[in-house]
Amino acid sequence: MGHAEETSIGVYSGRHYNSDQKLYKQFSAKTGIQVKLLEAKDDSLIERLRQEGKNTPADVLVLVDAARLERAASLDLLQPARSAALLRTVPLSLRDSKGRWVGLTRRVRVVLVNPALVKAAPIRTYGDLANPALKGKLCLRDRKSVYNQSLVASQILIRGDAQASRWVKGMTSNVTQPYFSSDIPLIRALGSGQCGVGLVNTYYLARLLNGESGPADRALARKLQVVFPKPAHVNISGAGITRYAKNPQAALKLIEFLASPVGGKGYAEANHEYPLKGYGDDAILKGMGRFQADGLSAEQLGSRNRDAVKLMEANGWL
Amino acid sequence: MSKPSPGLSWPWSGQLPSAPEPWPLALAVALVGLLALAPLAALGLVASQGQALAGLQLGDQGLAPLANTLTLVLGVGCAGGLIGTCNGWLTARCQFPGRRWLRLAQLLPLATPSYLLAGTLIDLGSRSGYRIGGLGWAIAVLGLGTYSYVVLLSSEAFSRTGARQQEVCRSLAVGPWGSFLRVALPLALPAVAAGMALGAMEVVNDFGAVQLLGVPTLSAAILERWQGEGDLPGAVALALVTLVLVALLLWSERQGRRRSRLWAAGQEGASPELWPLQGWRCWLAQLVTLAPPLASLGIPLVWAWTSWNQLPAQPAGDLVALGLRSLALALGATGLTLVAALVLSIGKRLVKANGVQLLADGAGLGYAIPGTVLALGFLLLGGGWGLAPLLLLVWGYVDRFLAVAKGGLDTALEGLAPSVDEAAQSLGCDWVGLVRRIQLPLLRGPLLVAGLLVFVDTVKELPLTFALRPFDFDTLAVRVYQYASDERLGAALVPALVIQVLGLLAASALMPSLDQELPDRTDQPKAAQSTVS
Numbered sequence: 078m079g080h081a082e083e084t085s086i087g088v089y090s091g092r093h094y095n096s097d098q099k100l101y102k103q104f105s106a107k108t109g110i111q112v113k114l115l116e117a118k119d120d121s122l123i124e125r126l127r128q129e130g131k132n133t134p135a136d137v138l139v140l141v142d143a144a145r146l147e148r149a150a151s152l153d154l155l156q157p158a159r160s161a162a163l164l165r166t167v168p169l170s171l172r173d174s175k176g177r178w179v180g181l182t183r184r185v186r187v188v189l190v191n192p193a194l195v196k197a198a199p200i201r202t203y204g205d206l207a208n209p210a211l212k213g214k215l216c217l218r219d220r221k222s223v224y225n226q227s228l229v230a231s232q233i234l235i236r237g238d239a240q241a242s243r244w245v246k247g248m249t250s251n252v253t254q255p256y257f258s259s260d261i262p263l264i265r266a267l268g269s270g271q272c273g274v275g276l277v278n279t280y281y282l283a284r285l286l287n288g289e290s291g292p293a294d295r296a297l298a299r300k301l302q303v304v305f306p307k308p309a310h311v312n313i314s315g316a317g318i319t320r321y322a323k324n325p326q327a328a329l330k331l332i333e334f335l336a337s338p339v340g341g342k343g344y345a346e347a348n349h350e351y352p353l354k355g356y357g358d359d360a361i362l363k364g365m366g367r368f369q370a371d372g373l374s375a376e377q378l379g380s381r382n383r384d385a386v387k388l389m390e391a392n393g394w395l
Numbered sequence: 396m397s398k399p400s401p402g403l404s405w406p407w408s409g410q411l412p413s414a415p416e417p418w419p420l421a422l423a424v425a426l427v428g429l430l431a432l433a434p435l436a437a438l439g440l441v442a443s444q445g446q447a448l449a450g451l452q453l454g455d456q457g458l459a460p461l462a463n464t465l466t467l468v469l470g471v472g473c474a475g476g477l478i479g480t481c482n483g484w485l486t487a488r489c490q491f492p493g494r495r496w497l498r499l500a501q502l503l504p505l506a507t508p509s510y511l512l513a514g515t516l517i518d519l520g521s522r523s524g525y526r527i528g529g530l531g532w533a534i535a536v537l538g539l540g541t542y543s544y545v546v547l548l549s550s551e552a553f554s555r556t557g558a559r560q561q562e563v564c565r566s567l568a569v570g571p572w573g574s575f576l577r578v579a580l581p582l583a584l585p586a587v588a589a590g591m592a593l594g595a596m597e598v599v600n601d602f603g604a605v606q607l608l609g610v611p612t613l614s615a616a617i618l619e620r621w622q623g624e625g626d627l628p629g630a631v632a633l634a635l636v637t638l639v640l641v642a643l644l645l646w647s648e649r650q651g652r653r654r655s656r657l658w659a660a661g662q663e664g665a666s667p668e669l670w671p672l673q674g675w676r677c678w679l680a681q682l683v684t685l686a687p688p689l690a691s692l693g694i695p696l697v698w699a700w701t702s703w704n705q706l707p708a709q710p711a712g713d714l715v716a717l718g719l720r721s722l723a724l725a726l727g728a729t730g731l732t733l734v735a736a737l738v739l740s741i742g743k744r745l746v747k748a749n750g751v752q753l754l755a756d757g758a759g760l761g762y763a764i765p766g767t768v769l770a771l772g773f774l775l776l777g778g779g780w781g782l783a784p785l786l787l788l789v790w791g792y793v794d795r796f797l798a799v800a801k802g803g804l805d806t807a808l809e810g811l812a813p814s815v816d817e818a819a820q821s822l823g824c825d826w827v828g829l830v831r832r833i834q835l836p837l838l839r840g841p842l843l844v845a846g847l848l849v850f851v852d853t854v855k856e857l858p859l860t861f862a863l864r865p866f867d868f869d870t871l872a873v874r875v876y877q878y879a880s881d882e883r884l885g886a887a888l889v890p891a892l893v894i895q896v897l898g899l900l901a902a903s904a905l906m907p908s909l910d911q912e913l914p915d916r917t918d919q920p921k922a923a924q925s926t927v928s
Contacts, residue, residue, distance in 0.1 A: 093877035116877060118623040120864040124771055128778025134866065148625065152892035165775055221606065221619065255528055258607045261882045262521035269524040281882065290705050290885070293522065386623040393609070 085111035085171060087329045089126065089137035091119035096347030103343065104334050110327045118314050119145045131321045136328035139181075139316040142223040144230065146315050147379020150177040155317035158329050166336045168354055170374045171313055177315035181335050182350040185279045185311055186228050188304040189264065194273035202306045203232060206274065207247025208312055214273030215251040216263055220389040224278055224312060229385035229394075230378045231310045231371055240385070242392055247391040249371035256395045257309055261285070268297030276311075279303075283349035283361045314350075315375070408782045421751050424742035424839035428737045428754030431794050434772030435638070435761060438631050441775065445628020460616040464532065466607070468595045470534035471541060475594045479545025480587050482684050483832055487550035488561075490669035498550070498690035499902045504896025506851050507691040508604030508872065511891050513553035514879050515698045517607060522701070528609040539691055541597050542849065545590030549801050551844045551909065552586035553579055555807070562668070567740050571670045585809050589802035592645055593879070596763040596798060599641055601602050603857075603876075607863055614765040615720065621768075634768045641763040646756075692895065695888055705885030708896050718893050720872040724860075725853040725897075728792035732849045733842060735793055736800035741834060744808050744816070745826055751926075759798030766858025769795060773863055782867040784841075791859040796849045803841040811837060847905050851898045 090097070091114045094265060101112040117125075119140045124232070126133055137154065139144050149155055150173055157176040171180030188206065190197040195214055199205060206215055218225055233241040254272065257263040260281040266272045284290065285298035319330045334340040336353065342367055345352045356363055485491075496674035513536050520527035560582070564574035579641045580587075602614045607754070617637070622631035670682050699706060743755035761769055769789065777787040812832075857872045871890040878887035 093881060115864065115866050115875075116869075117861045118767075121767065121770065124627075125774050125862060128774040130778060132778065219609065219625065221615075225625070228516075232833070255526065255609050258528070259882050262517055265521040266526070271524060271526070289883075291702055292704075298536050328430075329762075383623075383625055386619075388854075 084109055084327075085113055086092075086136040086324050086331060087113045087134045088137045088331070089114070089122045089135040089319075090116045090137060091137055091141045091145070092116070092348075097344065100335070100340060100343040100347070101331075102307055102329055104340070107334070108327075108330055110330065112331065116163060123149050123154065128150060131334045133319060134323075134339040135319050136322035136324050137316055137331055138178075138319050140178075140262070140313065141314040142181075143227055143313055143315075143375030144223065144311075144382035145384075146173070146178045146313075146317070149317065150175075154320055155219070156320050156322065156325065158325075158332070159316050160329055160333060160389055162333045163336055165316065166333075166341070170370075170372055171315070171353060173376055174316070174374075178313040178315050178333065179336055180313035180353060181231050181310050181341060182314050182345045182348070182352065183352050184224075184296075184308050185305065185370075186219060186224055187275055187279055187309065187365075188274060188306055188370075189267055189277050189282065190274050190302045190304055191267045191272070191300065192268060192302050194270060194299075195305060197302050197304050200222055200274070200304050200306070201308045202246055203228070203276075203310070204236075205306075206276070207244050208252065209247070209251065211274060212251045215248060216254055216266055216272035216275040217248065217252055217256055218257040218260060218263055218276070218395070219258055219259075220386065220394040222326055225276070225394070226382055226389070227312050227378050228276070228310045229389055230381040231373050233381050233384060233388065234377055235308075235371065244395055245389060245392040249373075249395075252376055261290070264301070265294070265297060269302055272388075279351070279362065279365065280349040282365075283359070284362045286364075287349070303365045305368035309368040311370045312352075312378075313375050314344075416746055416748065420738070420742050420826065421748060423738045423747045424751050424755055427738050428758045430753075430790070431735070431758035431761065431797055432480070432754075433790075433795060434769060434776055435617060435635075435764075437775040437860065438768065439500075440573040440773040440799065441771070442628050442632035445626065445632055460611050460613050462600060463605075463610050464613040466530060467533060467598050470530070471538045471594055471598050472591045474534060474538035474546050475542035475684070477588060477858065478590045478683075478687065479542040479590055480549050480580070480583075482542075482687070482828060483546045483583075483587075484547030484553055485581065485680045485684055486546070487924070488575075488579065488669060489571075489672050489680060490673040491680045492688055493681060494684075495907075497681070497684040499548075499899065499906050500846065500900050501546045501684070501897060502543055502851060502902040503688040504539045504691035505541075505848070506855060506895045507540065507695070508603075508605060508855050508857070508891065508894070509536050509540035509661075509873060510857075511539065511875055511884075511887060512691060512878055513604040513693050513696060514884055516886075518884055519694070519698055519701070527609075530610055533605050533608045533610045536608065537594075537598050537601060539687055540604070541594035542687060544593040544597075544802075545587055547844045547848060548586040548590040548806070549583050551803065551840045552583035552806065552810075554848040554909070555840055582810070585806040586803065588648060592648065593799055593802050595644070596641060598761050599637060600765045602765050602767065617765055627771075631768060631771070636762050638760055638763055640778040642760055649663075680878070681901075699888055702885055706888065707886050709886070709889050714890065714893060717869060717874055717890060718870045718897065720868065721872070721894070722897060723856050724789070724870065725850050726791070728789050728853045729797070729846050731789065732793045732796050732800045733846055736797055736845060737795070738924070740801055740804035740808055740838075741830055743805070744834075745829070759801050761794045762796070762798035766795065766856070768877060769863065770859050770862035773859070777863070783813055784863055785868075786912045788859060788863040791863055792853050792856065795856070795859060796852050799848050799852055800845040803845045804838055807838055808834065842908050843905050847901055850901045854892050854897050861881065893901045 085249040088132045101114065105111055122138065126135060126138060140148060140149060161174065167179040169240055172234065180292060229245060260277045263275050264282060264285060265276055267275050276329050282298060288295040316332050318325050322328050335344055341352045342357065344356055346359055349362060351357055351362065450461055482501055486494055486501060517527045560578045566580055582869050600614060602618060605612045606615055617630050617633045620633060674886050739755040740759055742751055773787050773791050780782045815833065818830060819833055855878050856871050860873055869893050874890040
């Protein structure tokens, strides 16, 4: 048993893309370290880790969304890692200042426009979605989406509470249709002309453009126009070493591998996400154009998540 | 255990009117009850660390989540109760072509995860430019997902009770409708109510389907408090308040029924004779019993039909491994749940002490809590003691589905006149003999149904499995959810179909013995009686 423990690590992951497993296998082949995997909902994983305490079998925690990473860190579930490789590969704004977690992939929440109904040119920032001219045309996903929560947190940081409140209020009064509970039906509603403009994550659109849900969806997605607001809101998935990891060295090796250009590429391409730097090799993502990130750190986003949810609730974001 | 001699030798002479409390049974009830309530107690501890209960609010939407939940409970209860009773009666007591198959098929909707049904519906709608969502759809989806409880429990009750009364009806020229409304239904009412109560509890704990359909309910408010606002104690407190509301609802329903209790004196001495249906009645019966299973199987199949190109090739070996894990977990959990439920139900009947009654009733309440929150209770228990995840998971299943198993057993025992126990005791039967020779044989049908329901529920169970399972231990339901929540329905569909197949296999293994239950044993008496009428 002691032998097996040395060469295996436990990973709790909030990502559930089957293609991730290929990457873990690749890592095992390269290093001889076996990866035991448990994928579950991010919040459940945080709670499980908390309750297991010193008994936890997990060495690495992978979570989706900046706020959750920050929450895990603030609950003291992660330990700082010292790694020159990580300092080199992960940009400053995409890692914890105390080294407890690093980002691995990036996704952007973009404005998606049906050009037959709404002119894209006047929409330059997220703020423009509050324009009363878009009344009845704007469609949104509900506030349970962590992607929306992080977006609002970013606007609180950029604009301040009062202005962010006005912005959310303006947007929600433009929404006349029921809120969506997922991104893909929202993209379809845009394509079919039920909605004129909406907010979606880049990878959902990329999947449709890639024909992963059939030619009809691809044709529909091609009619839509992506607008990267300036600056654009970037969210991440990321990982850290657990506080009571049995094998922190091996855990660090996995994280370094996932953050490296090779590993990171696999993690990102599996789900049409952007790698840590640049735009990657995904032709569909490249076709969407370039963006200018808002430069907010995931740490900052995480710290305002709770305020964001309250603000959304108070201003009618269902 | 010792049989009394034919003479007048009582084991406890002089104590006949009130037999002594069977304390081993009381002890067993206490053990099972405490194990079942332990996670709730752990949750209570979490809630007590937060603000006072008085500070609880439902957020800015005020009472909307509460109103939505109550509307759902009412709507799903009515729809499920109506269709369930109707289909239970038709498949148990009427004769029409295809009845046996259709009886098996009644389990299909239960084997279809409701979040998957909601997801496929929304997806199909959004392709054709139609928005699916709101209370009406939520009632339809959840009603479909829970009416099987009523069908199975009521049909078992219909085949068990009132056969002789029905023959009397016939001899008095009371038609099928009259016999259904005036005799069979009142006798099966406790079973119908038990099925509706299970449906209601499932509605209260459901999170996935209502969230997809955009209906903010109490469970959504609970999870938002935890995951959105990071207020764990507040979320748990809200869940416990919900639990108290559900307990009150269940208690008042039982009190309301107490006045109109109907007892049968043991096993009916006649086999149920089936009403033959002909012409349009036959067609209608087929339509009504076919529609719900067809919907729950058909909607995913229509999705697959229109999206053939999106069904990814899945390695068969992977599916087999997932299926075997699901099967093994479900078999283990079902066996343990049945034992636990038997202990509670029989204990409740035989041990009159108030504490035991309360424990037996309260033990099934875990079902009314959102699974994600219940899982937290188990994490609290397991984390501290370093329990093996698999042990914790099976404990969780038993706790969660205790209510499902107990529902049928309780109602079956409720319908058995207390005089039967008294007679047995007056004949010198001790409690072990009473259980072994009278109650267990009578509970055969309800046990079969309970086993079937718990099995299917365990195979499709998600929140506990998701949160408590060990490394590299995905099940079918886990895989379905992972894909569906990532909006990859094509990949979610295949494991979902395997869940349905497992459900059907279980149904075809157990249901036939339910059908044969009575005729096998009672062919002779029936022949004798028919000469009387």
